[in-house]
Amino acid sequence: MANGGVVRRPAVPSPVRIRQNIKSLAVTDPKKIVAFFSRAIEKMQALPIKNPLSWRYQAAIHDYPFPDVDALDPRDKTKSFNLRRVDPADLANTFDRDPLARREDNLPDDRGTFWRQCQHGSWFFLPWHRMYLHHFEKIVMDQVAALGGPKDWALPYWDWTASDGDQRIPTQCRPPNFPDGTKNFLSIPQRNSLPGVPPRPPQIANNGDRLGGADSMDKGFLCLIPSDFTHHAGFGGGASLPQHGGEGPPDAKIPSDLAGDGVLEGKPHGSMHVATGGIARDGTAWMSLFTQAALDPIFWMHHCNVDRLWEIWIQRKSANRNPDDRNDKNDAKWLDQSFKFHDRTKGNGDLQVKQVLNTRNPPLSYEYDDTTDPLKGA
DSSP states (O other), rough: OOOOOOSSSSOOTTTTTEEEHHHHTTTTTTTTTOOOOOOOOHEEEEHHTTTTHHHHHHHHHHHSSSSSSSSTTOOHHHHHHHBBBBBBBGGGHHTTSBBOOOOOOOOOHHHHSSSOOOOOOOOTTHHHHHHHHHHHHHHHHHHHHHOOOOOOOOOBBBBTTTTOOOOOOGGSSSSSSSTTTTBBOOOOOOEEEEEBBBBBOOOGGGGGGGSSOOTTTTTGGGOOOOSSSSBBTTSSBBOOOOOOOOOOOOOOOOTTOOOOOOOOOIIIIIHHHHHOOOOHHHHSSSGSSSSTTTGGGHHHHHHHHHHHHHHHHHHHHHTTOOOOTTTHHHHHHHHHOOEOOOOOOSOOOOOEGGGGOOTTTTTOOEEEEEOOTTTTTT
16 A cells, blocks of 8 residues: 555546546546536426425535424415525525525425535534535436436546646636537536735636635645544544534534544635635625535535545555544444435435445445545655
């Protein structure tokens, strides 16, 4: 098992799919991975929010405004709409609600089980988001296949430090239309649009401006340095109970010495969320908010890169390991922890942490095109 920047794993066998850097696909994309992703999003957005395969349902798994109905009159759609929507007349209090809410929405009966589930501030941050990406990717794969696209389609990742410029939104995700005139569903206007105030340059995401600074994207890859996965100062987060941290009923109280973000969750994950979304409080900073982030297609590519950094970390040094010691009672709890999801058929997609530690094995079956250690083993 070599380190020093050399990928330890052997050549990728079929049917393991390859997740590629979207910026490399700007140069050559013979399978039209980006174009089919856009068309799949269009199909998912056309489905009602009640459908587990829809764009809005998938985003609500991450988080959704709470409460979403009036407790005394849960069937009143007008009251529900007013609780959920971003109200232009009251942005100070509603900027972080559902910007796509419709009065006629029929909310799913199972939302108490499957919505508002993202894990933050604990060692479940990385495995939960890996599960989330997995199910989303399979749903998109089915849409792509139905559109005549590649059956081995895989979610691309957004490497913030790639060669077309640090911290710039990928070129394919900026314009509202593709060169052939078709609508680009990877582009949304609700991103950072901070004007420049000398000497500070503008940060307008869809213009290709640089977002944030070197610290935001962790240009020095400080997140890869900890050898310990667990604890607040470790790579993966505190060894706590599952906790959502967003909207909904309060999480169970967790001792302060167990709770806490891992280094990766703080920077570059969290900092790049905010750099991409911006700080506006007018319903236009989607990536900065739990309730809106997954409505932006860049969210999925952003988290794909976070997942790739986990792979880089585990491969770069033999001393780096996940908390996977069956003889350790805390590790065993981590390994056996299960989270609830729908699968691509709307059926049971529940997964345990132990099922998602090797990306090359089923049910995941993917690998990244580049897991080279940027620190070269240091």
